[in-house]
Amino acid sequence: MNDMTHDGYVTEDGRQIGGVMMEMKNITLRFGGVVAIKDISFDIREGEIRAIIGPNGAGKSSMLNVISGFYTPSEGEVWYQGATRPMMKPYEIARQGVARTFQNIALFEGMTVLDNVMTGRLTKMKSGLLSQAMWWGKAQAEEIVNREQVEKVIDFLEIQNIRKTPVGRLPYGLKKRVELARALAAEPKLLLLDEPMAGMNVEEKEDMSRFILDVNDEFGTTIALIEHDMGVVMDLSDRVVVMDYGKKIGDGTPEEVRNNQDVIDAYLGVAH
Amino acid sequence: MLYRTAGQFKTSYKKDQALFPVRQDATLLALILGLAWIVFPFMASEFAFQTLLIPVLVYSLAALGLNILTGFAGQLSLGTGAFMGVGAYACYKMITIFPEMNLIVAVLLSGFFSSIVGVAFGLPSLRIKGFYLAIATLAAQFFLVWMFEKVGWLYNYSNTGAIQVPNIDMFGVAVAGPLASSVTKYYFVLFIVTVVTVVMINLTRGTQGRIWKATRDMDIAAELIGINLLKSKLTAFAVSSYVVGVSGALFVFLWRGAAEPNLFDISLSFRVLFIAIIGGLGSIMGNFLGAILIVALPVVLNILPELFGIEIASATVEHLNIMIIGSLIIFFLIIEPHGLARLWALIREKLIIWPFPH
Ligand SMILES: Nc1ncnc2c1ncn2[C@@H]1O[C@H](COP(=O)(O)OP(=O)(O)OP(=O)(O)O)[C@@H](O)[C@H]1O
Numbered sequence: 001m002n003d004m005t006h007d008g009y010v011t012e013d014g015r016q017i018g019g020v021m022m023e024m025k026n027i028t029l030r031f032g033g034v035v036a037i038k039d040i041s042f043d044i045r046e047g048e049i050r051a052i053i054g055p056n057g058a059g060k061s062s063m064l065n066v067i068s069g070f071y072t073p074s075e076g077e078v079w080y081q082g083a084t085r086p087m088m089k090p091y092e093i094a095r096q097g098v099a100r101t102f103q104n105i106a107l108f109e110g111m112t113v114l115d116n117v118m119t120g121r122l123t124k125m126k127s128g129l130l131s132q133a134m135w136w137g138k139a140q141a142e143e144i145v146n147r148e149q150v151e152k153v154i155d156f157l158e159i160q161n162i163r164k165t166p167v168g169r170l171p172y173g174l175k176k177r178v179e180l181a182r183a184l185a186a187e188p189k190l191l192l193l194d195e196p197m198a199g200m201n202v203e204e205k206e207d208m209s210r211f212i213l214d215v216n217d218e219f220g221t222t223i224a225l226i227e228h229d230m231g232v233v234m235d236l237s238d239r240v241v242v243m244d245y246g247k248k249i250g251d252g253t254p255e256e257v258r259n260n261q262d263v264i265d266a267y268l269g270v271a272h
Numbered sequence: 273m274l275y276r277t278a279g280q281f282k283t284s285y286k287k288d289q290a291l292f293p294v295r296q297d298a299t300l301l302a303l304i305l306g307l308a309w310i311v312f313p314f315m316a317s318e319f320a321f322q323t324l325l326i327p328v329l330v331y332s333l334a335a336l337g338l339n340i341l342t343g344f345a346g347q348l349s350l351g352t353g354a355f356m357g358v359g360a361y362a363c364y365k366m367i368t369i370f371p372e373m374n375l376i377v378a379v380l381l382s383g384f385f386s387s388i389v390g391v392a393f394g395l396p397s398l399r400i401k402g403f404y405l406a407i408a409t410l411a412a413q414f415f416l417v418w419m420f421e422k423v424g425w426l427y428n429y430s431n432t433g434a435i436q437v438p439n440i441d442m443f444g445v446a447v448a449g450p451l452a453s454s455v456t457k458y459y460f461v462l463f464i465v466t467v468v469t470v471v472m473i474n475l476t477r478g479t480q481g482r483i484w485k486a487t488r489d490m491d492i493a494a495e496l497i498g499i500n501l502l503k504s505k506l507t508a509f510a511v512s513s514y515v516v517g518v519s520g521a522l523f524v525f526l527w528r529g530a531a532e533p534n535l536f537d538i539s540l541s542f543r544v545l546f547i548a549i550i551g552g553l554g555s556i557m558g559n560f561l562g563a564i565l566i567v568a569l570p571v572v573l574n575i576l577p578e579l580f581g582i583e584i585a586s587a588t589v590e591h592l593n594i595m596i597i598g599s600l601i602i603f604f605l606i607i608e609p610h611g612l613a614r615l616w617a618l619i620r621e622k623l624i625i626w627p628f629p630h
């Protein structure tokens with residue numbers, strides 16, 4: 001790894017990566033008899049794009065679910081911004097600046113694109129029920145301020161023309177983009193993307209890659225993503241964690257990981 | 273050309289978020305309000321007030337309350353009838369304990385009692401969903417009606433077990449009870465329904481509406497984007513039961529004039545649910561369309577044959593009514609779950625581009 005220091009490092013393309021933002025310490029996750037994650041540790045640094053890869057069923061989504069608080073690890077600790085994270089509800093974790101997208105799109109199908117993206121800002125909306133009921137002062141002002149933010153995201157992701165379309169009517173690729181918009185609207189510190197490009201054609205993948213790089217570049221958002229397309233992973237990510245059967249079998253720059261024998265074996269399906 | 277929107281550009285987000293971004297919608301609403309506030313009261317007969325206008329308003333409000341819970345927040349309830357009862361009994365107790373109380377205040381306060389009861393019965397909603405939650409609300413339905421029967425204090429130990437609306441004055445005018453005129457009652461109901469509807473429109477078009485709809489559409493994602501599900505659901509139960517309770521108070525005080533416990537039984541719950549479904553789940557306007565249909569249908573079925581000189585037994589009319597409502601429910605559940613409101617939206621969309629569909 002280039003210039004790795006205690007406080008961070010500089011990437012190949014010259015971006016400065018900061019200190020540790022999130023650290024997973026000896027995480028184990030069991031579902032009854034199934035061990036989805038076995039004693040895995042790794043960290044995510046400020047400003048980096050961190051990929052998690054591995055064959056199907058390796059436990060990648062489970063790991064993302066632990067980070068976003070949807071699953072509580074059976075063992076181990078999550079450090080976030082310098083302190084252990086206590087037991088928290090997922091909505092409390094979201095309010096700490098963690099936003100995500102889902103492997104199987106989880107949009108609010110009955111709402112328009114605009115309303116879906118607006119839900120991303122719910123954690124910033126503070127006006128009370130009474131003020132909203134009257135549509136006076138604070139509630140209305142808040143609605144407008146947040147709408148402006150949302151419109152920036154909509155412009156950024158180039159979905160202006162479908163703003164008022166009910167999400168249920170959109171094709172798959174656009175849904176994925178709207179889901180990213182909803183996550184971005186929250187102005188997250190840490191953005192988790194579970195297979196943002198799955199099921200897309202080449203062109204859509206290129207668009208999505210560009211968006212991910214731009215988000216990281218323009219807003220300095222730290223990103224952890226799961227992706228199957230190795231080409232995409234190599235292009236996008238600064239560091240990669242490789243999982244197989246719930247275990248971590250590799251961790252490092254794309255270059256290092258690509259030359260790691262365990263990783264090569266896992267992907268070529270060598271018997272365990 | 274009726275609904276041309278060309279030339280109506282939005283120059284600010286504030287304007288875009290206005291209630292009626294399309295001018296014709298505002299005109300249409302003004303027309304309806306004009307009819308409701310000015311034309312109907314002058315033209316309506318006693319019969320029209322009692323069998324059409326007042327019940328339509330009361331049922332619309334009840335369905336609006338249910339729609340907040342079921343259509344917006346996605347939590348099914350079969351206890352609407354009983355929650356209307358809580359509002360009615362609360363209003364009755366307040367009026368008999370404090371005879372000087374202003375009826376508007378009493379009606380608006382009644383909602384808080386049903387709201388509290390609603391939240392109590394809504395507590396299990398975080399653990400149980402769908403069918404099982406419906407069963408829990410069904411338990412509330414039976415338990416509450418049983419209370420209305422058994423707790424003598426609620427009906428002031430009257431011999432009949434029924435509650436009777438006394439004569440109530442406001443500023444020297446009789447507004448409820450045997451002495452009040454239908455037109456006064458109508459205006460009273462119309463005022464409350466207008467105010468509550470405006471508040472509900474505001475609540476559902478902004479932050480709280482999005483919280484409810486997110487909870488309805490995908491609760492897991494809702495929680496992961498920062499929504500406290502328990503709070504969202506309980507707020508829905510609170511607001512919904514409030515509106516339902518107010519409608520219950522109006523139901524008895526401004527329309528029926530008296531009530532026995534079985535007035536609030538399960539068939540009332542279903543009637544309100546049917547209005548919400550036919551009108552359109554997740555719509556505000558739909559409740560009014562649904563109520564008009566359900567209330568007017570039996571009246572029309574009675575009058576139409578007469579107009580054509582056909583004789584039909586009243587039992588047949590009754591059956592016809594049930595059959596038509598039954599088929600409408602099936603139609604809307606299967607073919608158009610968003611009800612009459614969606615049908616209107618489709619017509620409106622067509623009108624906007626008519627006569628140039630491209
Ligand atoms: N809620 C759950 N209950 C039981 N087992 C689960 C649950 N979630 C995941 N698992 C199991 O944990 C293992 C890891 O699943 P996970 O979804 O994390 O894999 P993944 O790496 O994301 O796979 P994919 O590439 O197919 O998305 C699998 O064996 C899966 O069956």
Ligand SMILES: [Mg+2]
Pocket residue numbers: 060061062103
């Ligand atoms: Mg997965």
